[in-house]
Amino acid sequence: MPVAVYVLGLSIFAQGTSELMLAGLLPELSGDLGISIPAAGLLISAFAVGMLLGAPILAVVTLKWSRRTALLVFLGIFAATHVAGALTPNYAVLLATRVVGAFVYAGFWSVAAVTVVALVPVDRRARAMSVVTGGLTIATIVGLPIGTVLGQNLGWRSAFWTVAGLCVLAMAGVFATIPGGRPDPKSAPRLREELRALRHARLWLAFGTTALVTATILVVFSYLAPLLINTTGLTPSAVPGVLALYGLGSFIGITLGGRTADALPFHTLFVGITGLGILSAVLALTATNPVVTLAVVVLLGGFGFATNPALNARVFSLAGDAPTLATATNFSAFNVGITAGPWLGGLAIDAGAGYPALGWIAVATGLAALATVVVAAFLPVSSPGRSGRCGSDRTRRAA
Template sequence: MPVAVYVLGLSIFAQGTSELMLAGLLPELSHDLGVSIPAAGLLISAFALGMLLGAPILAVITLKWSRRTALVLFLAVFALTHVVAALTPNYAVLLATRIVGAFVYAGFWSVAAVTVMALVPADRRARAMSIVTGGLTIATIVGLPIGTVLGQHLGWRAAFWTVAALCVCALIGVLRTIPGGRPDPATAPDLGAELRALINPRLWLAFATTALITSSILVVFSYLAPLLIRETGLPAGAVPGVLALYGLGSFIGITLGGRTADALPFHTLFVGISGLIVLSALLALTAGSPVVAIATIFLLGGFGFAVNPALNARVFSLAGNAPTMATATNFSSFNIGITLGPWLGGLAIGAGAGYPALGWIAVGTGLAALATVVVAAYLPVSSPDHSGRGATDRSPRAA
């Protein structure tokens, strides 16, 4: 793998730490800002909303930019939003910084994904994306628990300062490893071709799968800290360790998924989603048992993240030679799920359903995700892409 792939993974780690760390800081944010836990949870949904809007908009704006310029600019703005967030005492300002930061984070994801896919052969794309996305899982293992510890002992603002510093380090790495210069006009992306590539029913089923799986993961993950404290009965000091265990499961899952997704994308999706459904139901039934709940959370991370490489590589394959808008739309789909999951969870908690209800919501969205995969599996194997040559998607029969 080119060094640049690992640098982009480091950049995702820096920004992904911010994306994830609020799941461990909700009690501190709620107390310090004087808002309820569901209101603090909306900061997670606000971040997802920013990503939802940012991916397609910035994909169009930066279509003919130097990729290095775009990546550096996004990292710089992301770091600045965290400086502002660390200084503000106001919930509304913090909410705004989450939206703006997520907006450029989505742009970074879109440009980084296209950059990575251009750096490696077609049969290595899922593995390359698993390395980049692995930055997010390492953020779960390292960044999330460290952010939680910082928040518990030094205040949540210390976690935001740390993310800003990490982004500066990532920015230096991008400057040193990603080539500069604008794309060759002869091979530069064409907006018309990018939009025509989206006229593919398989792509939209893939986007739906992405949104529903992500919702299943986030409806539980967003409220893990209060669930562990209030339902499972763990002390607050134990929460970072459980979150790190979730991250370890995620890392194992995405590593294994990256090795199977290129050859067996549908099989990877079937196994990952089915495991997610079963484990969500188990958590709903056993949330009050610490040993079972902790083991279930570890496995949820593994099965939930195992499908990620297949989701990304499948969309890129279906898009043919115009992957930028399809990739951006897929990231928007991720963030539809990130928005939907915490919102549904907040509704359930606010209605007094209790934290075990989160698992049952995840079961419902997981079953819907599995249905989209089944439908896609039995559509015709080839669909015309923007160039008329046909974009292929390997069904269970073909795989």
């Protein structure tokens, strides 16, 4: 893999730490700002709303930009929103900084994905994307637990300052490894062709799968810290360690998924989603048992993140020669799930259903995700893209 692929993965680690760390900081945010746990959980949904809007908008705005310039601008704004968030005592202002930060984070994802795809052969796309997305799993293993420890001992604002510093370091790496200069006008993405690629039914089913799988993961993950404390009976000091175990499972899952998704995307999705559904049901039934809960948490991370390379690779293959806007829309679909998961979980908690009920919600969304995969498998393959083809015969079969 080119060095730039790993740099982009490390940049995702810096920003992904912010995306994930609130799951371990909800009790501290709730106490400091004087809000309920579900209200604090809406900060996760607000972040997802920003990404939902940012991915397609910034993908279009930056079509003709130098990729290095776009990535640096996005990282700089992301760092600034975390400085502002660390300084504000106001919940509404913090909510606004989460939306703005996520907006540019989505733009970074979109540009980074297209950059990575341009750097590697077609049959290495899923593996390259697993390296970049691996930055998010490392954020789960390292950034999320460290952010939780910082929040518990130095206040949640210290975690925001840490993310801002990591983003500045990421900017240095991007500047050093990503080539500058505008795209060649002859090969630059064209908006009309990008929009044409979005007309195909299989692509929208792929977006639906992305949203539903992500909701299945997030409905439990967003409230994992209070579930572990209030239902499983763990102490707050044990939560960072459990989150690190979740991250370890995620890292193993995305590594294995990256090795199978190029050749077997449907198989990878079917196994991953089925595993998520079964494990969510087990969690709903056994959340009061610490040993079983710890094992389930690790496996949830593994099965959930194993689907990620396949979710991305399918979109690249279906979009053909016009992947920019399709990729951005897929990232928006991720964030539909990130928005819906905490929202559905919050509804259940506010209604008094208890934290184990989150597992049953995940079972329902997982079954819906599995249905989209099965339907897509029986649809005929269409041929979007600039050249009227959807990649090679091998790529079409894999899609």
